[in-house]
Amino acid sequence: MTSTANPPRLAIPGQPLGPASRYRPGPGTHLHNGHLYASLLGHVRITAPARAPGPVKRLTKITPAPAPAELPTIAVLPSSSSLSSSSSSSTGQEGSAEQKQRRREVLPEVGNVVLCRVLRITPRQAVVTILVCGETVLEAEWQGVIRVQDVRATEKDRVKIYESFRPGDIVRAEVISLGDQANYYLSTAKNELGVVLATSETGNTMQPVSWKEMRDPVTGVLELRKVAQPQPQ
Amino acid sequence: MTDRRRINGPPGETIPPFFDDADRTPEAVKGRSRPPNAIRKMFLKTGVTPSASGSAYLEISTSAKPGASGLKLSCSVHGPRSLPRSAPFSPHLVLTTHVKYAPFATRQRRGYLRDSSERDLSVHLETALRGAIIADRWPKSGVDIIVSIIEGDQERETSRSQGDEVWEMMNALSGCITVAAAALADAGIDCVDTVAGGVAALVQDASNSESKPSIVLDPVPSEHEKILAACCIAYLPTRDEVTNLWFRGDLPASDMELYNALVEKGIHASRNANQYVTRPAAHHPCRRWGDDEYEDAA
Numbered sequence: 001m002t003s004t005a006n007p008p009r010l011a012i013p014g015q016p017l018g019p020a021s022r023y024r025p026g027p028g029t030h031l032h033n034g035h036l037y038a039s040l041l042g043h044v045r046i047t048a049p050a051r052a053p054g055p056v057k058r059l060t061k062i063t064p065a066p067a068p069a070e071l072p073t074i075a076v077l078p079s080s081s082s083l084s085s086s087s088s089s090s091t092g093q094e095g096s097a098e099q100k101q102r103r104r105e106v107l108p109e110v111g112n113v114v115l116c117r118v119l120r121i122t123p124r125q126a127v128v129t130i131l132v133c134g135e136t137v138l139e140a141e142w143q144g145v146i147r148v149q150d151v152r153a154t155e156k157d158r159v160k161i162y163e164s165f166r167p168g169d170i171v172r173a174e175v176i177s178l179g180d181q182a183n184y185y186l187s188t189a190k191n192e193l194g195v196v197l198a199t200s201e202t203g204n205t206m207q208p209v210s211w212k213e214m215r216d217p218v219t220g221v222l223e224l225r226k227v228a229q230p231q232p233q
Numbered sequence: 234m235t236d237r238r239r240i241n242g243p244p245g246e247t248i249p250p251f252f253d254d255a256d257r258t259p260e261a262v263k264g265r266s267r268p269p270n271a272i273r274k275m276f277l278k279t280g281v282t283p284s285a286s287g288s289a290y291l292e293i294s295t296s297a298k299p300g301a302s303g304l305k306l307s308c309s310v311h312g313p314r315s316l317p318r319s320a321p322f323s324p325h326l327v328l329t330t331h332v333k334y335a336p337f338a339t340r341q342r343r344g345y346l347r348d349s350s351e352r353d354l355s356v357h358l359e360t361a362l363r364g365a366i367i368a369d370r371w372p373k374s375g376v377d378i379i380v381s382i383i384e385g386d387q388e389r390e391t392s393r394s395q396g397d398e399v400w401e402m403m404n405a406l407s408g409c410i411t412v413a414a415a416a417l418a419d420a421g422i423d424c425v426d427t428v429a430g431g432v433a434a435l436v437q438d439a440s441n442s443e444s445k446p447s448i449v450l451d452p453v454p455s456e457h458e459k460i461l462a463a464c465c466i467a468y469l470p471t472r473d474e475v476t477n478l479w480f481r482g483d484l485p486a487s488d489m490e491l492y493n494a495l496v497e498k499g500i501h502a503s504r505n506a507n508q509y510v511t512r513p514a515a516h517h518p519c520r521r522w523g524d525d526e527y528e529d530a531a
Contacts, residue, residue, distance in 0.1 A: 012511050013365075013418055014426030014471040030367060030425065037471065039367055039425065041418040078421040107313070107371060139286075140314040140374075178372055181322040 007046070011038035011076050018074070026075030042078040049073070106136045108144075108175045108184055115196070116144055116186065118169045124148050126165045128173070130184065143183050146173060150187040151226055163212075164188075164226035170197035172228050194228035264438070265449065265456045272431070272451035272502055273303065275509045277412070279419040285309035287420025291412035293386070293404075295453065303453075304405060305384035308412040310420040313374035320375075325368035326422075327375040330359040332382070332409055339385040339398075350398070354406055357477055361410045361430065361467030364476030367423040376422060380409045386453070399481060400434070400454045403465040406479065407432045407451075410467045411506050418510075426469035427510050428476060431502025433495050434463035435482065448494055450502040466499035470507050475500070 007017045017029060017036040025031050026047070028040040038044070049070040108114055108130055116128035130142040151159045165171065172193050173186035188194045191211075200206050200216035200223055208227045209215045215222050267273070274294045282288035287310040295303040316327060332354040334343045347355070358380065386404050407430030414428045434452035437444060437459045446461055454460060462482025468475050475496075484491055 012427055013424035014469065016471065028423070030423070032425070032472070037425070039423040040421055042421075107374060140312070142315050178324075181316070181320060181373075182318045 007044050007074060009044055010042070011044050012041050013037075013039055017044065017076075022071065023074040024071045026073040028076030028078065029074060036074060038076045040076045040078045042076045045075050045077055047073045047075065106133050106138065108133045108138075108142055110175050110177060112175045113193070114144070114173055114175060114186065116171050116173060118165045118167050118171060119143075120167055121161050121165055123161060126161055126171075127183070128171060128186065130186075131170075144173070144175075144186045145179065145183040146171070146186045146188060150176065150185070150189055153189040163224040165195065166198065166223075166225075168199060169195045169225070172196050188226055188228075191229045192231055194226040196228045198223075198225055265453075269447060269449040270498075270501065272505045273453075275411075275506070277415055277509050279415050281307065282309045285311055285416075285420075286313075287416045287418070287422070289412045289415035289419060291408055291415070293408060295386070303384070304382070304386040304408045306380055306382055306405075306408050306412045308378065308380045308409070308416040310376060310378050310413075310416045310422070312376035312420075313371045313422065314376075316373060316375045322373070324372050326366060326371040328359055328363055328366065328368070329375060329377045330355045330362065330413075331377070331379045332358055332405075333380070334382045334385060338382050350402060354402060354409065357406050357465075357479055358409050358413060361428060361477035362413055362417070364467070364474065365414065365424045365426055365428040365469060366417070367425055370423045376420075378413050378416070380413060382409075400452065400460050400463055403432050403463050403479065403481065404451070404453075406430060406465050407467075407503070407506065410477070410503075411510060415510050426471045426474075427507060428467050428469055429503045429507035429510060430465060430467050431499050431504070431506050432463060432465045433498035433502055435461045435484070435491070435495060437461060448498050450498055450505070462495065464495040464499045466496065466503050468500050468503040468507075470504055 008015060011017065015038045017023065017038055020031055020034050020036055023036055023046070025036055028038065028042060029036050030039045049072060112133055114130050115132040116130045119127045119129055121127070125148060126146045128144045128146060130138060130144050132138065146165070148159050148161055149156050151161070151164050171188065173188050174190065174193060175184055176187045177185040179185040195214070198206050198214055200219070200221060202216060202219055204216050204218045206214035206216050206223065208230060209222070211227050211229070212224055213222050214225050214227060276292040277289065279287070279289045281290045289308050291304070291306045291308075293304040313326060316323065320327070331347070332351050333347055334351060336343050336345060358378070362378065382405055386401050410428060410430030414424070417424055418427065431450065432452060433448055433450050435446050435448055436452060436457040437446045438457060449457070452460060452463065460482070462480070462484045464481075465479040466475055467477035478496070480492075480495070
């Protein structure tokens, strides 16, 4: 913390990490008076820019000059190795630290793709609870709403909520707004968004057969859903 | 025939124990055992409450008697979590603080509901932390910070009716700020800096009023004859900012020097307290990171 030449490996909130001209601020850091400071307790990780600004191999081709913003990103990743607890330093500890780090709470942000479960439907909207945000399983429950005009991109005036979702369906959706006091506003107006997992009225898991239909494999009954396009793994 | 509907005592006669504390009272230590610019020793540990997102435990020793315990605080941070449905939209983090004395924490038994002094401490703590948290990073969410004072900083024998509670509240608040900062860091909530609390006081040691009052850090009321004024400060060391200032006492309004000196000493005390938060954090992972260094060298 004394030398400003090299950032520390472990940072505590408020610890200086270097001038803003050398790094780009990543998660867990903040900018104050042209200097970067840590805002979380954790390990400092410096990520090189995606394309290393090295010398150009062949000078026969004219390449655009590398953008000046290609600075390494500095981030502080929180871990469970907090102040004085967990003094044992075995490899198992590393694993649990990794787990705790993964467990960290992420808020749904605009543009994130989330997985949610439909709680209840009304003619105007479907109320859902957001379970997974990106790759992170959320700790807390966040409520979201899919309004009737956000269900699909075309023929919006013909959309009926009960022909798109049913309570209990697992839906992949995109966050379009932080919404009002209680709800995030979600949209399924893309091919790859919509119902990914649904059970029929008899209780069997259904298979998608078209963009708006799912079939019960046991009884063969078709039910209407706004089906998400199956994605390759 | 004995009465079988009552619970009878044992047949043999017993003598109730009688505790005579008459010969123990003179032991009560008067006077300060550490230099005026030193704070008491602290013990700080994080991650004590598994169910909370972050937690910390702080213990401050009493210097008067080595075995006796001073302040014991436990803090848990819950969240960030979704706001209740009735709450209005908030583009930033909503901070809620609760400070509660355990019923057995002080000589005067406390109630189970928070009284006005505890609510007062909560408001002070909220002000101190609000200046440190980067609230914009967590829209539409709330954080609850709960500090339980397990043992208040009170001597058992002395200061029976001196009205020391207000000064002890200041010590409790500075401990609350320090322990809450550690718990926030444990919970992984973005903070501008590691905030810490400190107390400085203007005390008069001799009983005659001619002696000149002096300023000490981290005052324990039982160690001093009289506390004239005290100042509790929440301070961000890297930023050099004060987030909360609580001044109390009886000072001539003309003497600005004295006010400034008290605030300066309070900042000094919180810098010292901050060492207890940052030092273990800076030293602990050495062993763990040693392996990585080796890999880099190979």
